[in-house]
Amino acid sequence: DQQVKQNSPSLSVQEGRISILNCDYTNSMFDYFLWYKKYPAEGPTFLISISSIKDKNEDGRFTVFLNKSAKHLSLHIVPSQPGDSAVYFCAARYGGGADGLTFGKGTHLIIQP
Amino acid sequence: KAGVTQTPRYLIKTRGQQVTLSCSPISGHRSVSWYQQTPGQGLQFLFEYFSETQRNKGNFPGRFSGRQFSNSRSEMNVSTLELGDSALYLCASSSYREDEQFFGPGTRLTVL
Numbered sequence: 001d002q003q004v005k006q007n008s009p010s011l012s013v014q015e016g017r018i019s020i021l022n023c024d025y026t027n028s029m030f031d032y033f034l035w036y037k038k039y040p041a042e043g044p045t046f047l048i049s050i051s052s053i054k055d056k057n058e059d060g061r062f063t064v065f066l067n068k069s070a071k072h073l074s075l076h077i078v079p080s081q082p083g084d085s086a087v088y089f090c091a092a093r094y095g096g097g098a099d100g101l102t103f104g105k106g107t108h109l110i111i112q113p
Numbered sequence: 114k115a116g117v118t119q120t121p122r123y124l125i126k127t128r129g130q131q132v133t134l135s136c137s138p139i140s141g142h143r144s145v146s147w148y149q150q151t152p153g154q155g156l157q158f159l160f161e162y163f164s165e166t167q168r169n170k171g172n173f174p175g176r177f178s179g180r181q182f183s184n185s186r187s188e189m190n191v192s193t194l195e196l197g198d199s200a201l202y203l204c205a206s207s208s209y210r211e212d213e214q215f216f217g218p219g220t221r222l223t224v225l
Contacts, residue, residue, distance in 0.1 A: 034213065043203050043216030044156075045116070089156065100146050100158030100171060101214065 003027045004092050006104035019077040021107050023090030026071065030092040035075045036099065038087045047088075048075070076105060077109075085111045092111050117206050117217035125223045131192040134220045136186050138206030145187040146214060147179060150200065150201040159202075162187055191222075199224045 013019045022037075031052040036044035050057040050064045050073065057064050058065045063076045077084055087108050091101040118137045126132050138145050147159040158171040162181035176214035179189040185206075191198055201221050 036216075041218065043205075046213045046215065049213060087192045091156075099171065100148070100161055101156075102158070103148075103156035105155035 001026070003030075004090055004102050004104040004106075006088075006090055006107045008107050009105070010108040010110065012077065012110045012112055013080050015082060016079045019075075019080045019109055019111070020076040020079075021088050021109065023073050023075075024071060024106055025073075025092055027092070027094070027102075028071070030102075031094050032075050032092065033064070033066060034091045034093075035062075036089045036091060036103075037084075038089060038106070041055075044089055048067040080109075080111045082111050082113065085109060116202045117203075117204055117215055119204050119217040119220050121220060122218065123221045123223075125225060126194050127225050128194055128196060130194050131190065132194060132222060134189045134191075134202055134204075134222070136187045136189070136204030136217060137207075138187070139205075139215055142206035142208050142215075143185050144207045144209060144214075145181055145185065146205045146207075147187070147189050148205065150203060150219070151174075151199075158205070159189070192225045196224050198222065 034049040035047040039046040043102050048059050048062045048064050066073045070111050087106045089106045090104040120135045144163045146161040148156050150156045160170040161168050165181045176192045183186045201219045203219045205216045207214045
């Protein structure tokens with residue numbers, strides 16, 4: 001059973017607009033959430049994270065929102081740039097990460113000129 | 114600071130063989146985790162080592178094993194390879210278990 005779900009395999013957004021990537025989770029024990037970005041032939045790169053005690057975390061163009069009651073988080077990228085085209089993974093962990101990270105299957109973001 | 118390095122980057126093996134993959138974490142990082150990425154299952158946690166001890170293991174058969182050395186470098190071994198073991202194997206390191214993990218570029222294993 002998938003505990004972290006990214007229901008959109010791909011997303012196409014025009015350059016300069018906002019990109020919104022969504023992630024849902026089922027395990028209420030998760031207390032820390034992360035977003036990773038992955039280019040082909042490279043390992044995932046950490047983007048931004050949020051603790052379950054917060055509902056928003058911002059870092060430059062990237063903002064992550066957490067809705068614990070809905071077990072939903074989203075990553076907003078504003079404005080979207082061509083270099084943002086990549087696969088984005090949502091990940092979650094609990095208990096300090098003793099069981100590693102649980103990843104979603106990823107969303108392929110395509111930024112169109 | 115050098116990033117996480119993994120060797121080899123690409124590997125082709127045949128069914129029944131065994132393989133060893135290597136990971137060198139970022140200098141000073143003591144935690145190393147291994148993940149398997151396949152198109153169907155996505156990224157799945159294999160196991161995590163901290164100070165030469167395996168702390169936890171994901172839901173994989175005993176054919177998958179690993180170890181960590183005193184310099185924090187880690188190796189992962191898969192014995193009796195199956196076609197389904199074809200995947201990208203990613204290693205990630207962090208300074209403590211709770212920190213964000215930094216991933217290497219992965220080893221692409223193809224089993225024929």
